[in-house]
Amino acid sequence: MGGKPEWGFVKLGHTDPVRSNSGLQTLLLMTLDYYGRTSGLQVADVLDPKYQSWIAQLERGVGHLETSTGTFMADMIRFGPSKYDIAVVYENLAVAQLENAQGRWGNLRLYYPSVTLWSDHPAALLQAEWVTEPQRKAARAWLAFLRSRPMQERALSYGFRPADPAVPVRTGDAQNPFTRYAPYGVQIEIPPVATPPEAPVIRNLLTMWSRVVAVH
Secondary structure, three states: OOOOHHHOOOOEEOOOOOOOHHHHHHHHHHHHHHHOOOOOOOHHHHHOHHHHHHHHHHHOOEOOOOOOHHHHHHHHHHHHHHOOOEEOOOHHHHHHHHHHHOOOOOOOOOOOOOOEOOOOOOOOOOOOOOOOHHHHHHHHHHHHHHHOHHHHHHHHHHOOOOOOOOOOOOOOOOOOHHHHOHHHOOOOOOOOEOOOOOHHHHHHHHHHHHHHHOOO
16 A cells, blocks of 8 residues: 555455445445446446455455444544554545544545445435324425525535535635545545446345355
């Protein structure tokens, strides 16, 4: 990696792909990077022995697999390079922990992969017979509250990117983490976003990981 020999082996960390969304996203991004794509991943790609050998070798550098991304990120800050050198987590979690991390084990820095993924947080109003009209009314009010400009702007302070495209990420607020933490690698413009593959590809990706990687 170009570091000091006394650092030893690089300790990579991510959550369990079978039980954590961020772990699955990490596995998918690794796979897309291997094939040099942003879309079009097929089941045949996952079954390729050369790819499986590559992913197995890469994953040997991963230690304990947490099921919660928040717990995993907190552990990286708590234990530092004794357990992790690199952690793949959601952007908002990294942004939220930047201030806590600085000076603890050196400076934590963000690096964005060449291809990334959106991790949306959807909310749904169920259309079912057992949903009452007052419940529907309350749900609509809650969704309208979340979508309101003040709440979309407040999301920035927690490291979330607004769902409303009319709300800018770059603002004049000195406390905006996307500008405040730019020296630590936080970017307003992100790399190209990959297109998630079809469900059969995801199922086979998880099966492959369980058979080829998890057994090691």
